[in-house]
Amino acid sequence: MKKSLNTGSVHPGQARMFKPRPIAALFLLGTVSLTAMAGDAAQAFNIPAQALDSALTELAYQTNLRLLYPAELVGKLRSSPVSGQYTPEQAMQRMLQDSGLTVRKTANDTFTVEQAAAVEPRTAATMPAVTVMGKAVYDSTDPYNPDYSLPNATTATKTDTPIMETPYSIQVVPKQVLEDTQAVRPGDALNYVSGIYQGTANSGDWLDWSRRRGFDNYPAGDYRNGAAFPLASAWGGRDLANVERVEALKGPASLLYGLTAPGGVVNYVTKQPLATPYYSLQQQFGSYDFYRTTVDATGPITDDKSLLYRINLAYKDANSFRDMVSSDRIFIAPTVTWIISPKTQVNFELEYDYGHVVFDRGIPAIGNRPADVPRSRFLGEADPQSTFERVLVGMNWSHAFNDNWTLSHRFTAVYNGIETYAANPTGLNADNRMLNIFGVVGHRPPGDDASYFNAINLTGHFDTWGLQHTLLLGGDYFRTFRQGTEQYYFNATDIYNPTYLGANAIQGQIANAPVVNSSALEQWFGLYLQDQIKLPFNFSMLAGFRYDGAENEYVDLVSGTVTENPMQDSLTPRGGLVWQPIPEFSVYGSYTENFVGVQSGRSIGGSLLRPETAQQWEFGAKTELFDKKLMATLAWFDLTKQNMAIYQPPTFIDARAIGEAKTAGLEFDIKGEILPGWNMIGAYAYTPDAKVIKGYPGENGQRLPGVPKHGGSLFTTYELQAGTLRGLKFGGGVLVRGSQTTETSNTDVVLPGYVTVNLLTSYSWKVGGSKVTTQLNVNNLLDKEYFPSAAFSRNAIEVGTPRTFMGSVRVEY
16 A cells, blocks of 8 residues: 655754555655665566555555655656566656656665755765654555545546545545445445435435435436446446545536436546555444345455455345344455556446345324324335345456546446335325325335446646646447336225234235336436636646436337437536635635436427426635645535426326425535544535426425525544554544425424434454454434434335444454
8 A cells, every 4th residue: 555754844963763564565745765685686567557645655665665755756746657677766767757756775675756956965964863753644545545535526526636626516425434424335334424415215215316406316426436326216226335535516516417307416436456466344233133244355356466356245124113124145356457558547346235124204294293203113115125136246447658648438228127016195084094005015125226337537737838737538328218017005004003914915916907017218418528728827627528328218118108308418617716825725616517318208289398408606715724634615606496397286207397396505614634544424405495386286486395595414533643642543522413394285294304413433453464443333322312314205104214323343454
């Protein structure tokens, strides 16, 4: 793993020697040293062109030698590629050949990097000694990286751009936060991003749905490594076992991602193969018979490290505080990287996800409040469980023509299979006791629900008239085909003394029920151009546009009726400006449009609905303090969405695409290290304006459901840095949500606001060459009774989880 020393200050005096851990490669930003012997024999190298400090880190690790140089010497220089058989000194000279620097041997195991036109060389004896003070800074992919803040992100621009130079609110939840909170599902991570709220009942693990800046992430808004991965329609959600970090881009993102909901994009960046071996085994155990085992293994397959692998495994088996609700899953995700040459590499990946879930819609409302029933009360059908099976296969490659131009391509195919037993509550009878249930039994093998995603990008760096450009030219194509059968059953259950039909009764009801057999095809393609330009006086600009074309088709396979929309197209712009007067502070403004080429539902007369559109203005400020260890973003946004489906009474089946809604507000996010060992991540959103502008009668002016006016979170930890208790960590946090409504009508149900308190303690220590970590999390410490969300209506209100304990033991080496 790459690791360097971030120097707080360097003072003349006696040199201080550091003994690195086995994964350490380089201590730099002042002076760099590794305690090992450097040989003169030739060896195989394969180090691609990259940032010079990173390349020197990798070379030092491979050769076990000492390197000394001031950090400012390498700055933002890039290395030349090194591939072939060289002595360590030859490899360094080749790496530095275009940098204006050179290297010379100053002792048997020590090399010094300096300007090529250096003055008369000094020997190691006459070189002034230094004392290095500071803390290690890790590569972002290092499994041991403890950082809560990462300075760069790719989701907002599809280029590796500093967040401070990005004219949008982009938030990154890194691996260490996922570990400290023991995050298992996406909602666990998104709790610490402002303006994103859980959007549907999740106690049965059957779906991951969230609202972002007031709008659902349906039909698409979730991506995996930049490839479409729509969680809003993926049964079983997803496990975070192979997720390195979660990046959330607020607001419209059509220019880069095409078919996206306007509230924002969440990109799950997965763990990639590493050249240095790493192995981890973790066992989690918690309340309500929760057990989860995860494995993470990576390293080289071949001696020359041209072939690397990584495999992540997870197995979960859990009950729930909800009666009759349980879940299990097995998740396997192998990845192989082939470094063909210093300029070309290919990645092959696979995910297999299989499990059982229970469709749990929660409880209904009586009057304008959730029904007064026990938290454990389940009102659906749990026998039999629903089964999901998902297979993802993918391949991506990149080729660098030179240091400035790179071509990349990504392909993924996702196959979702389900056996559905869903109980949808439709409302209480007049006695407010009997809940009517409309059940669905569905069948769709993985091959009948297939999505394909292709994207190709050309990225270039060049200068014109003194201006630095980062140009992105690309195109993508997405196609999804879904075909399945459904049959329906009906039930009415007493919410105070529920009865369940059971598997035999359900099968009896559907034995003579008509079969609904249909298929849906959606496809879109896009071409986009984006330019990031460095301007004088510390300004930078981003501008671009996208051309989209989309079409969809619905076929009733029983009647043979075909409903299709012709090609819908759009030209979508995007632009922003950033001013960074000092490195620690920047202000920005941006304008973005959104285009959703397809949406579900039929208009009056049978045709499919027109595409949704949206526009957003955003202004904000960002700061990066304590040598990039702490980052904060303050953003104001104004977002409007048009062509929403308005379903017509009394049937509410046919619709018109005339709806319009608006959200606007302030968001604040902060994360990082305040003092050595003290980390925190926090978020707050104030959304006073979230309303329907055009809707069906009774909706106009009403507040959008699931969007509290105030919402925030805070999680902080402190780890002892020295002494006999070094490695002891403790911390905690709160999750705050204001009241929210469930529907946009005059009879809104109000879910009361709530605050939950969470605690953490962990201890890490060395056992030989391994690191052992024990951890205990307590969630909802005060056992608060709350209702985090509602799925679509007043009849499906999620019940919050009571106090739970989650323990874990993890071994890494």
